[in-house]
Each structure stands twice: as structure tokens, then as C-alpha cells.
Amino acid sequence: MLAIKQNFYDIYHLENFSFVPFKEYMPFDPFNCKVILERVKMVEESLLMPCIREQQEQLKKRKEGEEMKKEEDEDEKKGVSSRNFIEGYLQEMGRRERSGKETSVNETFLVKTLLDLWGAGTETSANTVLWVIVHLLRHPHVQDRCHQEVDRVIGADRHPTLQDRSETVYVEATILEVMRLSVNGPFALPHSVTRDVTFRGYVIPKDTMILPNLESALHDPDVWTDPLSFRPERFISPEGTLIRPDEHIPFSLGRRMCMGKSLAQTELYLYVTSLLQRFRFLPPEGGQPPSQESILGITANPEPFKVRAIFRRETAQCSKA
Numbered sequence: 456m457l458a459i460k461q462n463f464y465d466i467y468h469l470e471n472f473s474f475v476p477f478k479e480y481m482p483f484d485p486f487n488c489k490v491i492l493e494r495v496k497m498v499e500e501s502l503l504m505p506c507i508r509e510q511q512e513q514l515k516k517r518k519e520g521e522e523m524k525k526e527e528d529e530d531e532k533k534g535v536s537s538r539n540f541i542e543g544y545l546q547e548m549g550r551r552e553r554s555g556k557e558t559s560v561n562e563t564f565l566v567k568t569l570l571d572l573w574g575a576g577t578e579t580s581a582n583t584v585l586w587v588i589v590h591l592l593r594h595p596h597v598q599d600r601c602h603q604e605v606d607r608v609i610g611a612d613r614h615p616t617l618q619d620r621s622e623t624v625y626v627e628a629t630i631l632e633v634m635r636l637s638v639n640g641p642f643a644l645p646h647s648v649t650r651d652v653t654f655r656g657y658v659i660p661k662d663t664m665i666l667p668n669l670e671s672a673l674h675d676p677d678v679w680t681d682p683l684s685f686r687p688e689r690f691i692s693p694e695g696t697l698i699r700p701d702e703h704i705p706f707s708l709g710r711r712m713c714m715g716k717s718l719a720q721t722e723l724y725l726y727v728t729s730l731l732q733r734f735r736f737l738p739p740e741g742g743q744p745p746s747q748e749s750i751l752g753i754t755a756n757p758e759p760f761k762v763r764a765i766f767r768r769e770t771a772q773c774s775k776a
């Protein structure tokens with residue numbers, strides 16, 4: 456995880472030097488290119504390859520055993536063709552190998568795809584949970600209101616579920632406001648134009664790198680009243696329902712918008728409600744709440760901060776755990 460986090464920071468800063476040719480071949484590695492590649496290799500070898508080998512092994516065993524036949528029959532009835540992404544990819548790889556046709560569905564691409572999914576999916580969501588804690592510490596009245604809502608709707612005797620979402624409008628609004636104010640990927644990912652484009656009188660030549668500035672949309676004073684203050688209420692209608700304005704675009708827009716948006720929203724809701732159910736977050740004794748300034752990489756991280764997580768009570772599921 457640390458290697459991925461550090462690469463998010465270093466790769467972002469490397470983009471500033473994209474005009475320097477041959478940077479990865481320069482002596483003394485002034486742009487950290489070699490270090491970045493070594494970290495990628497380490498994650499691939501120590502984390503991803505063992506997962507792939509395990510799936511290959513299981514696939515082989517299941518193919519040999521009767522158990523596999525039964526499971527496959529069951530899956531076929533349910534319309535499930537593979538149990539997880541790696542297994543599905545390996546099955547497709549096998550099919551293509553057998554067909555003898557040239558294909559890019561191979562192990563190299565599987566590793567790179569997993570690296571993308573792992574990197575894009577872990578750092579962003581973990582970072583957003585940290586931002587939620589930062590803002591709960593900075594705005595104790597928001598934390599109190601979230602606690603009241605979680606206590607009223609979910610209580611202490613069961614896990615939060617996605618069915619609770621419609622009833623926990625204030626918690627949802629708090630998450631939306633955290634993602635608006637502390638934008639996780641302020642410049643999304645680098646895009647480029649595939650042909651010459653004229654936009655508002657500016658000519659953008661083919662292949663120019665484009666960094667969409669999501670933060671400017673999420674802090675636009677023409678859209679958001681008092682855009683730099685933290686106000687979850689802005690996402691709640693007078694009737695008490697959740698409002699999701701079109702301009703709320705922390706996952707970007709268009710064909711290349713975040714692929715994991717709905718997974719991320721689900722994870723965040725369950726994480727944040729579970730944390731609120733169990734803990735009250737306080738600054739360290741005699742200390743100040745953390746700053747909302749960020750450290751910029753591909754994602755914008757909170758500055759390191761200390762927090763006291765006070766157990767609110769023994770919930771039923773905690774005591775069973």
C-alpha cells in the first residue's frame with residue numbers, strides 16, 4: 456500500500472517533467488523513474504502474481520475434480536460464468552490461446568490491469584475515508600448529527616446495509632460534501648485530444664495532454680454558494696431528500712470517468728456508517744483538529760494527522776467479532 460501511495464505522489468510530480476525526453480535513462484534517476492518502476496515491480500511480484508498463481512491453481516484443481524463439475528452446473532443455472540475477475544480473465548486467456556489467434560489477452564496485460572484496478576481502487580477510497588475523518592474532526596456538530604442519524608436508523612445491533620441509504624440522508628450528504636470540498640483526484644487523469652480541436656477560440660493541437668480541472672468545477676462559486684465552507688446541508692432539499700447536482704463530479708465525466716464509481720460509493724457508505732456507529736473521533740488531548748490543506752499527488756491526500764477514536768459502545772456485531 457505504501458509503495459502505491461508513494462507512486463501516486465511521484466508519478467504526479469513526474470508529469471511536470473513530461474517534456475524531458477529519455478528521463479528514465481538519465482544517470483542518477485533525478486525524476487525517480489527507476490524507483491517508480493521498481494515499486495511497480497515489487498507490487499506486481501509480491502502482491503499480484505501470487506493472486507494469479509492461486510487462481511490458476513484453483514482453476515486447475517476445479518477442472519480436474521468432480522466438485523468443479525457440480526459447481527459449474529450450479530453457476531450455469533445462476534447465469535454466473537466466473538467467480539472473480541482473475542478467474543474470468545484466465546478463462547478468456549485459455550479460450551483465446553486454444554483458438555490460435557493473435558491476442559493481447561495475456562498474463563502481462565492481466566498484471567497491468569490488476570495493477571490499475573488495485574491502484575485506482577484502494578488509494579482513492581482509503582483517502583476519502585481519511586478526508587471524512589478530517590472533516591468530522593473539524594466540524595463536531597456535523598459528527599453529532601451523523602451519530603444521531605446512524606443511531607436512529609441503524610442502531611447498534613446490526614451492520615449498516617445499503618437499504619439504510621435512503622434513510623440516512625445527512626450521512627450521505629456529508630460524504631458528498633467531503634468529496635466536493637476535498638477533491639480526491641483534482642486533475643482526474645491525463646487525457647489527450649485525438650484530433651485538432653477548437654474550444655472557446657483556443658486551438659488545441661492533436662495529442663496535447665489535457666488535465667481536466669475537477670476542483671474548479673467542484674469549487675465554482677457560480678454553482679456552489681460559499682464554495683469553500685463545509686456544509687452538507689447544501690445536498691439536502693427543503694423536503695429532506697438528497698440532491699445530487701450534475702456539477703458534483705469527483706469521479707469526473709464522460710466515457711473515461713471513474714470505472715469504479717458505484718463500487719466506491721457503496722464502499723464509502725458502508726465504511727463511514729460503520730465507523731460512525733462505533734466511534735467518536737476527537738483531536739488528540741489538548742490538540743487542534745487537522746488542517747484541510749492537502750498534499751498533492753495524483754490524489755490529494757490530507758496532511759498526516761493524529762486522531763483519538765473513542766469507542767462509543769459495544770455493538771452486537773462488535774462483540775460477536
Ligand code: HEM
Nearest residue numbers: 575576579580639640643644706707711712713714715719
Ligand atoms: C472515492 C473513490 C474514488 C474516486 C474519488 C475516484 C475518482 C476517479 C477519477 C477522478 C478518475 C479519472 C477519470 C478521468 O480521467 O476523467 C478515476 C479513474 C478510474 N477509476 Fe476511480 N475513483 C475512486 C474509486 C475507484 C474504485 C473503487 C475503482 C475500482 C476498483 C476505480 C477505478 C478506476 C479506473 C479503472 C479508472 C480509469 C478509468 C479509465 O481511464 O477509463 N476507482 N477515478
